[in-house]
Amino acid sequence: MxxxxxxxxxxxxxxxxxxxxxxxxxxxxxxxxxxxxxxxxxxxxxxxxxxxxxxxxxxxxxxxxxxxxxxxxxxxxxxxxxxxxxxxxxxxxxxxxxxxxxxxxxxxxxxxxxxxxxxxxxxxxxxxxxxxxxxxxxxxxxSKPVVSKVHYYLRLLGSFEEFLRALKCNQHLLSHNLERVVKRNVGLLQECTLGACDIGKLAISMPRMLTANVEQIRAMVASAQALGVPRGSGMCRLALRSVAFVSEEKIAAKMEYLKKTFRWSDAEVGIAVSKGPFVLMSSKDMLHRRSEFLISEVGLEPAYIARHPSLLSYSLEGRLRPRYYVMKFLKENRLLKSDTSYYAFVSATKMVFLKKFICPYKEAAPHLVEDYAAACKGEVPTRFRFT
The missing domain is CATH 1.25.70.10 (Transcription termination factor 3, mitochondrial)
Structure with a gap:
């Protein structure tokens, strides 16, 4: 010794x-x-x-x-x-x-x-x-069962790094009973017809779900389904994350705020949330600023925004505003068809946007590339100032 x-x-x-x-x-x-x-x-x-x-x-x-x-x-x-x-x-x-x-x-x-x-x-x-x-x-x-627990989490979460990430957020993963708690909660999440990959991603972003009280998980599933998100749809995982551990009162209050901020009817807020449940997690300040821009400056109708809630997920300064400047510039100079929608501008990937809305106009608008780049940095070039 x-x-x-x-x-x-x-x-x-x-x-x-x-x-x-x-x-x-x-x-x-x-x-x-x-x-x-x-x-x-x-x-x-x-x-x-x-x-x-x-x-x-x-x-x-x-x-x-x-x-x-x-x-x-x-x-x-x-x-x-x-x-x-x-x-x-x-x-x-x-x-x-x-x-x-x-x-x-x-x-x-x-x-x-x-x-x-x-x-x-x-x-x-x-x-x-x-x-x-x-x-x-x-x-x-x-205790020796820790090995079987680690084995289960490695398969569920997909890798050691993701397991370590989840463990840092929830150090109870190894202390809760695997059969009576963790697998039971995974089973409840499967009731939303989520696949193993989606459940793994959900658990990585919110590992508390794996060890939560069974009533909390059931309430979470019920709240997600109440949003009108189709079971098994691509939005189901996001809906569960949006309502996880949030009371019905807080969800209802956020819905009321959305209605007031975007001037939506009950039907329109239902459409927006079912298509983009992430809006329930967005801050009030972020929602307010996007409402001011999209409705007051761009001139979009509330119903249009409700049908395209992904507009609210994009950066205001890095995407929504610069691409609006490009669209308005092209339309006012009759370089673009007037019926091209703002959503088409915003939703396009960076490569598609450049290829479709910037490169074709290099000769007619030789400064468009640099002006757009400047706008993405928060600057407003003189050519983008409209009176």
């Missing part, structure tokens, strides 16, 4: 991220030099957490309450050696211990090694496991 303790301390000493080098050197010296006097009795847990594990004094005070049963550093030393060999930095080790002090009491051969071997068996690299451990450290990570 003395050899083991020396190994971990030597490893931590050699780490460039070690911030407690002098303390480690004293401890290493104490383990290798012949004692002149008998060692003190007892085990100072709090000091060990600060000096050897890198915790702050406040963290150590809190963590030591869970380790009061420890009588010697033998088991913690073995765990620290294991983590060091795995490649965790001193900062990562401190994170693990602060989050789960009892991690220091885990059996290396009986518990930790089989778990790490299981994660490697899923195809995770050593570096990926090293990134996962500090983030996932809790009492559930120290």
């Amino acid at each position: 003395l050899r083991l303790r020396s190994c971990v301390l030597a490893h931590l000493l050699s780490s460039p991220t070690t911030s407690h080098g002098s303390t480690f050197r004293r401890l290493l010296s104490a383990t290798t030099a012949a004692p002149a006097v008998s060692p003190p009795t007892g085990f100072a847990v709090e000091e060990y957490l600060v000096d050897t594990c890198g915790l702050t004094r406040a963290q150590a005070l809190k963590a030591s309450a869970k380790l009061s049963h420890l009588k010697s550093p033998s088991k913690p030393d073995a765990v620290l050696a294991f983590l060091a060999d795995l490649g965790l930095s001193t900062t990562d080790v401190a994170t693990v211990v602060a989050r789960d002090p009892k991690f220091l009491c885990a059996g290396v051969e009986r518990t930790l090694s089989p778990i790490i071997e299981g994660l490697a068996g899923l195809g995770l690299s050593r570096s990926e496991i090293t990134r996962l451990v500090p983030l996932a450290a809790n009492d559930h990570f120290r």
